[in-house]
Amino acid sequence: xxxxxxxxxxxxxxxxxxxxxxxxxxxxxxxxxxxxxxxxxxxxxxxxxxxxxxxxxxxxxxxxxxxxxxxxxxxxxxxxxxxxxxxxxxxxxxxxxxxxxxxxxxxxxxxxxxxxxxxxxxxxxxxxxxxxxxxxxxxxxxxxxxxxxxxxxxx
Ligand code: DAT
Ligand code: MG
Numbered sequence: 001x002x003x004x005x006x007x008x009x010x011x012x013x014x015x016x017x018x019x020x021x022x023x024x025x026x027x028x029x030x031x032x033x034x035x036x037x038x039x040x041x042x043x044x045x046x047x048x049x050x051x052x053x054x055x056x057x058x059x060x061x062x063x064x065x066x067x068x069x070x071x072x073x074x075x076x077x078x079x080x081x082x083x084x085x086x087x088x089x090x091x092x093x094x095x096x097x098x099x100x101x102x103x104x105x106x107x108x109x110x111x112x113x114x115x116x117x118x119x120x121x122x123x124x125x126x127x128x129x130x131x132x133x134x135x136x137x138x139x140x141x142x143x144x145x146x147x148x149x150x151x152x153x154x155x
Contacts, residue, residue, distance in 0.1 A: 002154065003034075003079045003081065003083070003150055003153060003154070004080065004082060004083040004126075004129075005036065005077055005078070005079050005129055005133060005142065006077075006083040006084045006087050006123045006129050007076070007077060007078075007121070007123045007129055007132040007133045007135075007136060008033075008075070008076045008078050008087050008120065008121065008122050008123075009073055009074070009076070009121035009136070010073060010074040010076075010119070010120055011067075011068065011117065011119055011120060011121060012068065012070050012071035012117075013067075013111075013112075013113050013117040013118075013119055014111055014120070015040075015071065015072045015073055016072075021074065024107065024111075024120070027107065028078065031080075031086065033076075033079065033080045033083065033086075033087070034078065034079040034080065034153055035076055035077075035078060036076075036077040036079050036145065036149070037076065037077040037140055038076050039074070039075050039076075039137065040072055040073070040074050040075075041073055041074075041075065042069070042071065042072050043068055043073065044069060045066070047069065048064075048065040048068040048069040049065050050135075051135060052064055052068070060116055064116050067117055075137070077133055077136075077137060077140060079150070084124070084125065084126065084129055087122040087123075088122045088124065089106075090107055091106060091108055091119075091120045091122050092106025092107060092108040092109050093106070093108065094115065095118075096108050096109070096113065096114060096115055096118050097115075099112060107119055107120050108120065
């Protein structure tokens with residue numbers, strides 16, 4: 001299959017700044033992602049806890065779930081060749097100060113505030129992309145997209 005789907009999220013720290021939000025939207029387009037779906041939303045704390053359940057017990061968990069429910073986010077379903085890897089490359093390392101040191105042109109290096117308020121999320125595997133797309137876009141069917149929309153993008 002040529003096109004792969006990923007979930008990309010612009011976190012509350014970046015949505016709070018209109019210029020950063022716009023710059024990230026442009027970056028998505030410049031890097032030849034197709035915006036399949038887009039949604040602005042605010043999480044309840046319970047959404048945050050559910051989404052990041054794998055991190056429960058880590059020292060940053062409370063601050064992470066609080067931050068992610070602290071204001072509006074923007075979520076995208078993106079399609080591209082190697083979408084998962086390409087978006088994660090554009091984001092850069094999780095830790096903002098490592099990102100600034102090792103990969104200064106990445107999103108987190110340029111816009112991240114702290115290791116928690118790090119501007120973006122991206123799925124890290126096909127399995128997590130499926131789970132996360134369903135989490136943010138429960139009305140979206142990957143199977144239907146593959147059948148009805150993906151073929152149109154290839155023409
Ligand atoms: P990523 O978002 O790069 O996939 P992850 O899945 O390991 O990283 O962690 C999810 C989020 O949790 C991350 O974006 C920010 C927060 N986080 C992770 N490690 C952290 C740390 N050492 N200190 C503070 N926040 C952290
Ligand atoms: Mg992760």
